[in-house]
Amino acid sequence: MHSRSAPSQKSEVAALRCEYRDARTEKAFLRHHLAMTQAQLRVTFLFCSLFYLSFAVTDVIWVGYGGRTLLLVGARLMVAATALGSLMLLRRYPRSIYITRMVASLVETAGAAGFLLIAALRPNEFSLHSISMSIVITVIYIYIPNRLLYAGAIALPATAGFVALAALLGNLRTAELATMAALLTMANLFGYVAARRYQMLLRDEYSAQTVLKNLSVRDPLTGCYNRRHLHNQLLETEISRAQRYRLSLTVIMCDLDHFKAVNDTYGHHGGDAVLQRFATLLQSMTRDSVDSVVRYGGEEFLLILPETDLAGGELLAERLRQALAAAPVEHDGRRIAVTASFGVASVDFASAPHTAHLNMIAAADDLLYAAKNGGRNRVCVRQLA
Structure with missing residues (x-):
């Protein structure tokens, strides 16, 4: 297929969602970066699996052996299984933008839900959990390539759920809870800003490449192919x-x-x-x-x-x-x-x-x-x- 659309410029990128306003241009951009996106997802999914499984040792240290520990290990295995299953889907559908977006959102959701369950089962450590929650937020926004809108739709409710759990189970003073909520809100804000900047840079680069490619294959006077x-x-x-x-x-x-x-x-x-x-x-x-x-x-x-x-x-x-x-x-x-x-x-x-x-x-x-x-x-x- 051979499109005659003009090279995409920065002005054609929606400011908040950081996507090209023209759906065909956005799809071409995603197709262009699909191999790199899937490579990043594979690395991040393996990292998430190792991250969740390795911290199972802390469950035994803090909770001891018992039914709660089994639930904690089960939650960690659920996240790891979701990530590894998503790796298999990426391998089976290497050219699907839809599958790539779907597994990114799936792992982000599973990771956030799994962490909230872990926090609920270990309620005496919410001060430490808030540090881990900041890491989860960072991974959702930056390290798992996904639509910025999807990342925000997962990270913000997860943050609100974590703060609600801390208020119900954490036995925290009002000042501590307010400080935790403010810091996690800032983590969301910084995560969004960093992800937005990264997405804009990628699209600026793609627009420049499109212009150069058009210059190399098109006649400058008529705009036809040369x-x-x-x-x-x-x-x-x-x-x-x-x-x-x-x-x-x-x-x-x-x-x-x-x-x-x-x-x-x-x-x-x-x-x-x-x-x-x-x-x-x-x-x-x-x-x-x-x-x-x-x-x-x-x-x-x-x-x-x-x-x-x-x-x-x-x-x-x-x-x-x-x-x-x-x-x-x-x-x-x-x-x-x-x-x-x-x-x-x-x-x-x-x-x-x-x-x-x-x-x-x-x-x-x-x-x-x-x-x-x-x-x-x-x-x-x-x-x-």
């Missing part, structure tokens, strides 16, 4: 996909008629305005995130149309021809009338030989010149066998 990207990746990707699924693939070579005369009459600024208008027309009349528009050279453009047969390609070329001829380009108060010629070549990979695609662009180029020689402002088509 010829280098066509031959390095784009064409091969679409041909391989069409072959794999036995689909039709159509290409359209199009060229502005008498473009030299436009430059001679209206200057290069007028020629640039015509090129930009033509590119905008091509992009607006093709399918976003499906079709690809390439500036092939000078005033020549190439359209790549996946899952499109010859009839569909011919129809699109005719619509483009008519739309361009019917709408002169406005430039410096003057109207520049322009037309274009089109060559359409198509391959049906359900029946064509495996090598039928090798001359697709050359065939479309030959058809374009046939349209030029036939009087210009026309469409020539051919089904490649």
Whole structure:
């Protein structure tokens, strides 16, 4: 798929939730960082498992052997089992954003709930528990990659539950309880600020990478893909996909008629305005995130149309021809009338030989010149066998 969306900028990130306002851009960002996110989750889940299990020794020291100790160990095993089970899900679904988000929230919830149960079963140590609660809050916000909204929705109720338990079971003075609540509130605030800063930096970096990538694969004047990207990746990707699924693939070579005369009459600024208008027309009349528009050279453009047969390609070329001829380009108060010629070549990979695609662009180029020689402002088509 090939999106024409403009590079995402910092202004497009929602300030509070630290996500791109455009859902497609946010999904692309998450997909880009998915492998790194899952790697961080694996490390953090193992750390959480070891953290909870290793402190089982303190349960015996503080509570001794008995039924309460078994409950404490059970709570720790529950958290560890949730983390290890989540590791298995990540291994089974390495490309799923949904599963990645789900297991992050699941482990955060299990960790917070498990710790509250441990605190309730060891009520004489709430001063020490508050230190551990601060660590839990930090892990939820910073060390487990998750939506900032989800992290806050887990950490804040857990904090409120901990303070409520301390008030009911901790036998603390009012001043001690108020101080504990204030410190844990600050831990939430600092955790949110640190996580927000990290998320903003990640998105700033991604936006910069997107801009650089667009500069490397797109023509700066028209915003279309450039010829280098066509031959390095784009064409091969679409041909391989069409072959794999036995689909039709159509290409359209199009060229502005008498473009030299436009430059001679209206200057290069007028020629640039015509090129930009033509590119905008091509992009607006093709399918976003499906079709690809390439500036092939000078005033020549190439359209790549996946899952499109010859009839569909011919129809699109005719619509483009008519739309361009019917709408002169406005430039410096003057109207520049322009037309274009089109060559359409198509391959049906359900029946064509495996090598039928090798001359697709050359065939479309030959058809374009046939349209030029036939009087210009026309469409020539051919089904490649």
